[in-house]
Amino acid sequence: xxxxxxxxxxxxxxxxxxxxxxxxxxxxxxxxxxxxxxxxxxxxxxxxxxxxxxxxxxxxxxxxxxxxxxxxxxxxxxxxxxxxxxxxxxxxxxxxxxxxxxxxxxxxxxxxxxxxxxxxxxxxxxxxxxxxxxxxxxxxxxxxxxxxxxxxxxxxxxxxxxxxxxxxxxxxxxxxxxxxxxxxxxxxxxxxxxxxxxxxxxxxxxxxxxxxxxxxxxxxxxxxxxxxxxxxxxxxxxxxxxxxxxxxxxxxxxxxxxxxxxxxxxxxxxxxxxxxxxxxxxxxxxxxxxxxxxxxxxxxxxxxxxxxxxxxxxxxxxxxxxxxxxxx
Amino acid sequence: xxxxxxxxxxxxxxxxxxxxxxxxxxxxxxxxxxxxxxxxxxxxxxxxxxxxxxxxxxxxxxxxxxxxxxxxxxxxxxxxxxxxxxxxxxxxxxxxxxxxxxxxxxxxxxxxxxxxxxxxxxxxxxxxxxxxxxxxxxxxxxxxxxxxxxxxxxxxxxxxxxxxxxxxxxxxxxxxxxxxxxxxxxxxxxxxxxxxxxxxxxxxxxxxxxxxxxxxxxxxxxxxxxxxxxxxxxxxxxxxxxxxxxxxxxxxxxxxxxxxxxxxxxxxxxxxxxxxxxxxxxxxxxxxxxxxxxxxxxxxxxxxxxxxxxxxxxxxxxxxxxxxxxxx
Numbered sequence: 001x002x003x004x005x006x007x008x009x010x011x012x013x014x015x016x017x018x019x020x021x022x023x024x025x026x027x028x029x030x031x032x033x034x035x036x037x038x039x040x041x042x043x044x045x046x047x048x049x050x051x052x053x054x055x056x057x058x059x060x061x062x063x064x065x066x067x068x069x070x071x072x073x074x075x076x077x078x079x080x081x082x083x084x085x086x087x088x089x090x091x092x093x094x095x096x097x098x099x100x101x102x103x104x105x106x107x108x109x110x111x112x113x114x115x116x117x118x119x120x121x122x123x124x125x126x127x128x129x130x131x132x133x134x135x136x137x138x139x140x141x142x143x144x145x146x147x148x149x150x151x152x153x154x155x156x157x158x159x160x161x162x163x164x165x166x167x168x169x170x171x172x173x174x175x176x177x178x179x180x181x182x183x184x185x186x187x188x189x190x191x192x193x194x195x196x197x198x199x200x201x202x203x204x205x206x207x208x209x210x211x212x213x214x215x216x217x218x219x220x221x222x223x224x225x226x227x228x229x230x231x232x233x234x235x236x237x238x239x240x241x242x243x244x245x246x247x248x249x250x251x252x253x254x255x256x257x258x259x260x261x262x263x264x265x266x267x268x269x270x271x272x273x274x275x276x277x278x279x280x281x282x283x284x285x286x287x288x289x290x291x292x293x294x295x296x297x298x299x300x301x302x303x304x305x306x307x308x309x310x311x312x313x314x315x316x317x318x319x320x321x322x323x324x325x326x327x328x
Numbered sequence: 329x330x331x332x333x334x335x336x337x338x339x340x341x342x343x344x345x346x347x348x349x350x351x352x353x354x355x356x357x358x359x360x361x362x363x364x365x366x367x368x369x370x371x372x373x374x375x376x377x378x379x380x381x382x383x384x385x386x387x388x389x390x391x392x393x394x395x396x397x398x399x400x401x402x403x404x405x406x407x408x409x410x411x412x413x414x415x416x417x418x419x420x421x422x423x424x425x426x427x428x429x430x431x432x433x434x435x436x437x438x439x440x441x442x443x444x445x446x447x448x449x450x451x452x453x454x455x456x457x458x459x460x461x462x463x464x465x466x467x468x469x470x471x472x473x474x475x476x477x478x479x480x481x482x483x484x485x486x487x488x489x490x491x492x493x494x495x496x497x498x499x500x501x502x503x504x505x506x507x508x509x510x511x512x513x514x515x516x517x518x519x520x521x522x523x524x525x526x527x528x529x530x531x532x533x534x535x536x537x538x539x540x541x542x543x544x545x546x547x548x549x550x551x552x553x554x555x556x557x558x559x560x561x562x563x564x565x566x567x568x569x570x571x572x573x574x575x576x577x578x579x580x581x582x583x584x585x586x587x588x589x590x591x592x593x594x595x596x597x598x599x600x601x602x603x604x605x606x607x608x609x610x611x612x613x614x615x616x617x618x619x620x621x622x623x624x625x626x627x628x629x630x631x632x633x634x635x636x637x638x639x640x641x642x643x644x645x646x647x648x649x650x651x652x653x654x655x656x
Contacts, residue, residue, distance in 0.1 A: 148483065160582065170497070253490040256481075256488035287412075288487050
């Protein structure tokens with residue numbers, strides 16, 4: 001009998017990755033797509049369809065696909081739509097799951113990337129067996145997938161977990177959402193850059209004439225500077241971890257997770273971010289939660305982590321006691 | 329056949345109320361106890377046992393009790409214990425459910441008062457049929473019971489929902505928990521009093537010699553002053569609602585409830601608190617949540633609301649497909 005697989009798709013504003021994934025979370029084959037090249041969602045879906053056909057053919061396996069899981073920015077689990085996602089080539093509300101189901105003749109389930117990461121952590125990662133945990137995705141922006149009582153929280157709207165847009169500094173930095181002081185404006189690649197620039201400006205005032213790095217250092221460059229012992233870069237990470245740690249203390253008071261996993265590009269900075277985050281979380285916890293929550297790096301790290309998350313969602317929702325679908 | 333009932337117990341630092349409650353949430357009989365009079369939990373439990381026996385006898389009904397639900401400050405659902413509750417005569421960790429089960433020979437389930445309020449709202453109140461909602465209890469302090477995917481969130485520790493101890497003003501007012509700037513320090517009877525006193529002090533500086541109310545006006549007095557048009561009292565309520573509304577916007581971003589119910593003594597101020605809360609919630613919501621969450625007063629208001637909540641918990645946990653227990 002043919003073995004069951006799913007397709008996991010990680011949709012990003014720049015690149016989208018499609019993987020053929022087995023029940024253990026192994027990615028058997030993978031294809032990347034330049035999201036911005038497709039003016040219409042249907043063209044994008046058709047390209048992905050061809051990619052899937054190629055992967056299934058060249059994988060040289062007896063493949064039965066039971067469905068497609070998609071993680072996408074502003075993806076709504078309830079209706080399968082991408083709603084007003086910034087940085088995407090398709091504006092407004094896009095019924096991506098609908099378009100995909102029709103084009104592929106296969107069930108499609110869609111959610112936002114942070115929720116997919118949480119489902120992936122539970123199925124394939126370190127959250128196996130945990131009923132109460134949170135995955136915080138920190139890359140260009142900040143998102144979260146929250147699991148309570150063993151189930152992901154989508155909320156009434158399907159958009160629960162917008163931790164990046166909760167307030168952390170009243171009337172603070174401007175956020176891409178149009179409001180001020182959101183966590184994402186501080187704890188993200190963009191936030192780290194802003195912090196570094198602020199520190200740089202302070203330093204320029206304090207020591208005029210000093211040789212300083214050019215404006216607009218990337219988060220990656222700040223990371224490498226910190227690794228090389230650059231005190232301003234280290235300070236930028238410490239500030240970022242302080243903001244994150246004390247903010248997570250509030251999340252713990254609300255949902256009381258057992259573990260908070262950090263996931264994504266900025267989380268890959270490892271100890272530089274982890275150490276100050278843990279310190280400031282511990283310092284700010286309400287007594288009753290002290291010693292009862294851990295902060296860890298996601299075990300799904302790596303470039304295919306988001307694909308695994310999307311695949312996990314498909315396994316979770318589409319493959320339980322469902323007849324498998326032949327690839328189209 | 330005898331009709332099934334449960335006992336609902338609302339434990340407070342000053343007064344505890346015990347009710348005999350039917351499946352529709354009607355309180356058939358009720359007794360009050362002066363919590364502070366009982367130096368030991370066992371004495372308290374014995375008094376309650378006698379109260380229950382009296383109620384069952386005098387109710388003149390064919391009563392079968394299937395269990396006891398208890399709402400208590402710092403009550404832990406997982407182990408039935410009251411852990412380090414301030415304002416209680418019994419210090420440290422008290423295994424109240426255990427003591428009660430032994431004394432009564434009946435199953436006992438215990439949680440904190442805010443969680444009990446949420447279960448009550450779902451079973452007997454306006455949250456019937458809602459899968460995602462929050463009950464915020466605002467009295468001397470502030471607590472919350474959070475329901476997601478139809479289930480109460482207890483979290484890893486059993487203490488989820490400590491919304492009152494999430495930060496709302498960095499380095500703000502001192503809180504009873506020993507930290508600074510907690511929501512409870514602003515949105516509670518105590519918080520309202522502090523706000524009123526701050527406004528009074530500002531006013532004294534601005535208009536020296538003016539006749540002003542004595543220090544230490546109670547929340548109730550501030551409420552009555554506001555009803556009579558006292559501008560400082562109205563301003564105190566507006567400030568309280570502003571803090572609450574903008575803080576709830578963050579809770580919405582995290583859990584995306586359909587309705588947030590306000591419950592308890594300060595919530596009973598009605599429009600005085602509700603109007604500014606709704607206004608500032610709406611102003612601070614992330615775009616995607618606008619128009620998709622409501623703030624309402626709990627429909628369980630009234631002095632027996634907490635007893636109904638505790639009873640609802642018993643119905644929920646102890647009476648489903650369980651054989652009924654005879655009253656002892």
